[in-house]
Amino acid sequence: MTTSDSALDTKSSKRLLAVVGFLVFVEFSSGFLQGYYVPLLDRIRDNLGVSDASIAWFITVQTLTAGVCVPILSKLGDIFGHRRMLRIAIITVLIGTVLVALAPSYPLVLLGRILSGPLAVWLPLELAIVHNQIKGETARRAIGMLISALTIGALIGSLAAGLFSSVLSSTAAQLLVPVVIVAISTIFVFTLVPESTVRTSPTIDWLGFILLALFMLALLAGINIVTATPVIGAVLVVAAVVLIVIFVWWELRTRVPALNMRLLTSNRLWPVYVTSFLFGMVLFGTQSITTTFLAGKPELVGYGFGLSAGVISLTTGANMLLAAVGAAIYSFIARATSLKGVLMVGSAVVALAQLLLIFGNASLVTVVVGIAFAGLGSGLLLGGLPAATAESSPADETGIATGVYNSVKTLGGALAGAVFAVVLGIFVIPEAGASSLGGYITIWVICAVATGICPILLSLIRSQDKGETHDQNAHQGENVYAAEAARPGEDTRPTTAL
Structure with missing residues (x-):
């Protein structure tokens, strides 16, 4: 050096x-x-x-x-x-x-x-x-x-x-x-x-924000109550679908939209968002699943290890620590390969963790290794996905782009929570009042498929070339409002290649 x-x-x-x-x-x-x-x-x-x-x-x-x-x-x-x-x-x-x-x-x-x-x-x-x-x-x-x-x-x-x-x-x-x-x-x-010193157009798309808020409320509320009150939950979900259709129609026609749909659906961002949604299903949807499986008493339900709450907390704590490690090291791996490569590796590791749980759930060692792999892979994704989102967005739309990433990840978790509850209910053992092993395996299969297709989706990310960067900068310059003077020599390029 x-x-x-x-x-x-x-x-x-x-x-x-x-x-x-x-x-x-x-x-x-x-x-x-x-x-x-x-x-x-x-x-x-x-x-x-x-x-x-x-x-x-x-x-x-x-x-x-x-x-x-x-x-x-x-x-x-x-x-x-x-x-x-x-x-x-x-x-x-x-x-x-x-x-x-x-x-x-x-x-x-x-x-x-x-x-x-x-x-x-x-x-x-x-x-x-x-x-x-x-x-x-x-x-x-x-x-x-x-x-x-x-x-x-x-x-x-x-x-x-x-x-x-x-x-x-x-x-x-x-x-x-x-x-x-x-x-x-x-x-x-x-x-x-x-x-921050970069501003987007000060025009506020009030109708777009109202439609978006109503959509999020209807969808999240519907998902949360659909298992307890199926009719009301289904009505809310249908209403959410209608609202999002109206929202997209409006956003594509308004001059300054709340969400830039053309940017969000570009080849640089849509694979990241779909991956975030599928990853959210696994990240949030399996938290309670792992706990109940580890606590399951084999003599009663035929699976699990009868672990105490203290031992389970140590296991889940190790998972979270490895997630923190993955988030801390993702940038170093990206420097050696690419950000896209980190995301592909992270999703593949999470998918591998689900396969270990599917085929090795009778062994405590294998299950713990699977949980550890899930934590490490999740950390790579938790660090890499928002970085990919921010780097692929114009400088004056970074906030909303990363906000959408956070929202679709949450929606994936909410949907998984409802679906996985139904799955466990289908496989319930009446005598024990708990799901059978088939319910857990079904959930792990869904998670393996969800994360297993992510590397394929991520391979479709299109890196940005210099000409496109120049054009985007020129367009952005028409709509950026600086509240403070930019520092001399500051690099304000809106995007970098993945």
């Missing part, structure tokens, strides 16, 4: 720490909140005196709100500034966590969870800030750091819930812990996080 190369690496590292250092803690806070509440649901239910069915809305309303918030706030970030929207989102979440901790009634607690919905948009807004401030390999390393912080935060949040539940006797005191974490992140966002 030459002296100039060494100086360049040092400069890049300093720039990376300046831009991402505090965002890492913000994203750690996001993961912490996502991991902290679930182990405390029983305590929250008992403290508020509500039923099991009612406490389920504690998670559901936050999911529904997140589905609406992510695309809208991401787009508004492109228009008004990503840090500005991040500030609004983090203040909203801070108010929500305070309500969850101190509200005297369950309706107010649910209001707090609704206000916590913008938690899901933190990452898309942070990614937009990163890609505005730094480029290339440094930006990829930054994304890996953010995703690793998110994953580790979720793990530590889950462990911290158990610790504080035993140390703090008051449920309110236990629920104030996230308030402290979010408050520290709020200080960082308001004082130390830089603002």
Whole structure:
């Protein structure tokens, strides 16, 4: 390595720490909140005196709100500034966590969870800030750091819930812990996080946003209740299909759309989005499946290993740690191969993990290896997919592009949750009140197929050539509004080749 190369690496590292250092803690806070509440649901239910069915809305309303918030706030970030929207989102979440901790009634607690919905948009807004401030390999390393912080935060949040539940006797005191974490992140966002400098057209497609919000609400609500109330759930899903058709029709005809459908369906992005959806099915849809399988008692249901909750938590914790490792190293693998190559390897590793579970589920060692592979492959995808999305998007549409990535991944998980519940119900053993092994194998087969076709889809990604980059820059220049003067010599190229 030459002296100039060494100086360049040092400069890049300093720039990376300046831009991402505090965002890492913000994203750690996001993961912490996502991991902290679930182990405390029983305590929250008992403290508020509500039923099991009612406490389920504690998670559901936050999911529904997140589905609406992510695309809208991401787009508004492109228009008004990503840090500005991040500030609004983090203040909203801070108010929500305070309500969850101190509200005297369950309706107010649910209001707090609704206000916590913008938690899901933190990452898309942070990614937009990163890609505005730094480029290339440094930006990829930054994304890996953010995703690793998110994953580790979720793990530590889950462990911290158990610790504080035993140390703090008051449920309110236990629920104030996230308030402290979010408050520290709020200080960082308001004082130390830089603002993005590129803006898209200030025209807001209000009708498009309304249609998109109604679509997300109808689809997520329908999927969530379809197993409990099939008729209402089916009606909501059909309504969502009608709404998305109307939305696409409108977006293709309006001058400044809420979502640039031509960009999102281009050969650079649609394989990434479809992969994100299919990966979301596996990532979110199998979390409870793995737990119940490991806990299954062979003498009663014919499968599983009868593991205790503590041992299961260690296994799932190892999965999350390997996901953090995968997210941290994806950029180094991409440098040696390509970003597309990382995504293909990551999805293939996740598919291999499902095959190990299908054919080796009688061996605890094989199952643990499969879970480990799933974690590592997931980490590569969690880091690589948002990086591919950001790099393939114009500089003034990075927020909405990464927001859509986050939304389609969530939709994949929601759909898988409903479908997998039906599958387990079909294979239920009446005497044991649990699914048979056939239900689990069916789910793993679905997951293997879903991730197995991803390398094929990703191979269709079309790299961008220089002429196309020039044309896109010229078109973007007509619609970009700078709220702040760009730094001299800053590289504002909107895309890079995968």
